[in-house]
Amino acid sequence: MVVTGLGVVSPNGLGTQGHWSASRVGKSAIGPLTRFDATPYPAKLAGEISGFAAEEHLPSRLMPQTDQVTRLSLVAADWALADAGVNPAELPAFDMGVITASSAGGFEFSQNELKSLWSKGGEYVSAYQSFAWFYAVNTGQISIRNGMKGPSGVVVTDQAGGLDAVAQARRQIRKGTSLVVAGAVDALLCSWGWVGLGTSGRLSTEEEPSRAYLPFDDRAAGHVPGEGGALLILESADSAHARGAEVYGEIAGYAATFDGREPGLRKAVELALADAGLAASDVDVVFADGAAEPELDRIEAEALVEVFGERGVPVTAPKTMTGRLYAGGAALDLATAFLAMEEGLIPPTVHTEPAERYGLDLVVSQPRAADVRTALVLARGHGGFNSAMVVRS
Template sequence: MTGTAVVTGLGVVAPNGLGAEQFWAATRAGRSGLGPISRFDAADYPVRFAGEVRDFVARDHVPGRLIPQTDHWTHLGLAAADMALRDAAVDPGTVGEYEMAVVTASSSGGTEFGQREIERLWSKGPGWVGAYQSIAWFYAATTGQISIRHGMRGPCGVLAAEQAGALDALGQARRLSRRGATVVIGGGVDASLCPYGLTAQLSTGLLSTWADVTTAYAPFDEDARGYLPGEGGAMFVVEDAAAAAARGARAYGVLAGHAATFDPPPGSARPPTLERAIRAALADADLRPADVDVVFADAAGWPAADRAEASALAAVFGPGEVPVTAPKTMTGRAYAGATMDVAAALLALRDQVIPPTVGVRSVVPDYRLDLVRDRARPARLRHALVLARGHGGFNSALVVSAAGPVTRQGPSGGRHGGN
């Protein structure tokens, strides 16, 4: 396995911005996309806020014939993949069909489509259930539709590991690129803001039911009370660095290292494995902890989970020794759409600035975190670590590195800046 995998295209569909640059401008400015749920009447649900991709109109991005055949989740995925291909200036028609691969992540599949068809089954009978129900709900539907639309007949797959799957998909995209795929579409989106989808999420007991949207999702805060759900995500074009340079493509950054672990069962007396995932990802990237300039946290928003993540970071990097941020406080936790954190990390490397965490008023002192809050922080950034945990014990860590030389310095001339 040889070669360096770089990201040459970004496509983002986020609650606070449609398209990579709109998303990044809002994220840098600390503009949240969280608000009242509008995709259905949530008045009788304990969770009434979420991150919705409100400006998305399917017919503007998806061929008309595909709209009734596929779920909203797949519409978002198709749009993000198209954005990424355009951004990378890749024409799939000029690449061998078996040289192109697709790997995505999904946590929920097509829940909105599935709910609609199940309602028809219960209210009208089996004759009213459409044939597309058999495939539109399935976790691999978005991978399949991207593959079909662009004639990508190389290795294709899907990973289902809740939030962790978002990073695992990019780890797999890196492997496929290094094994010879010319173009890989990698990433993940989720969209499960319907009654069935929200009820399924509520079953974990981890969602915030707080009545103030500005503080309902406040990870690492002394008043942390859970998280708000989100939809959307990001897709990436991944290529071999030498091949990308040969065609004159711009590289946002390098997929430098990845590792995944699985926690032992609760009550087993064995520790969680996030720290091990971090160390393994750094080893895969051939980096020391001191080389990491920023961490994009999983930021679960529950005290026990926040404490475990803070402890892992302190064990690897030292207390408060690396800036930490959680821009997903502006989008909600979008499960497989945690790829938005990877997009933010790559854009942070490009612009040499750490985006803020919003909604956090008072960080628990014992966490010993240098949490970037309220406003962006200029900094010298070469390597970023992105973390994601999935309900049930999944952990994933991804290292992304700048593709070229870094010259800009933060206010303090080093890793830390004033905030």
């Protein structure tokens, strides 16, 4: 299965090239929250998307029925299809599917409707609330907009979701579906969503952006949330070659486990490498989950050292430039991995001073030129979800 199109909506750059231009030089988008007044809350920083005007990309009829997350998803899908050179109207409807991941659905839409319910009454609640909040709403709206009637669905595995959605798409393509739009976009930057995120106890309360999100650093004290993600166009290699499509690379291996303790993540890595038919020495870079919570960082670092050896492979966590995007984060890492392969450049983990005790060759401060042909992308969801995906050029 190959990737023929990328659609990126990221805090540090809209569009694939906007995101890569920023990421390749270490440009961070983490800063003070502006979407609402965060003064009363312990955490005050986020990776916000700026410069996005949905009405410039979508018809006006969609505005009253969609949340920010769905608008971002629809535009990311449009960009991914255009990048792949695909016109859905020219393809059989039942040969195309949509599989996305979500952590929360349309949270801000729901918040606004709840305000109307309690301040004005039930007759002021939008009928669109019945689906605008739903985890599967992005899949539904993308499929309707593009006439895609093949195997579709949604995956809810928190921050592992972006990889799990792509893996589910891979299964459907192996069963005969020609094309699947897959990946994830998340957006929870509203006051209700902020309260929910804060219950994890894992948000950084640092108010200086350059000290807020520091995975594998002795100063690590939580992560910074962000919004955005990526959608990918996945096709069988035969289908892509038949239409002369440009190919970013291949989804070569995948595995998932459910165990938040030490063996779980390592086992997922080993199984993904086995699925790809590769040895650890074949991997050129690891895109780490990078939780920036000491115990979780320890578990991830030990898993990588056990598989690759101490400082055995370059490791990066470019999400330090965007914040953790929940379901969207792993999908964005996946897109970034393909862009890194294309240029031969590993984007940096910004602001971090890696602790020697972790034993990682962490790419920090500046990008690193490298012959990147195979990458391992890791993601973990709250409660024990572990996912590992191997991609190659």
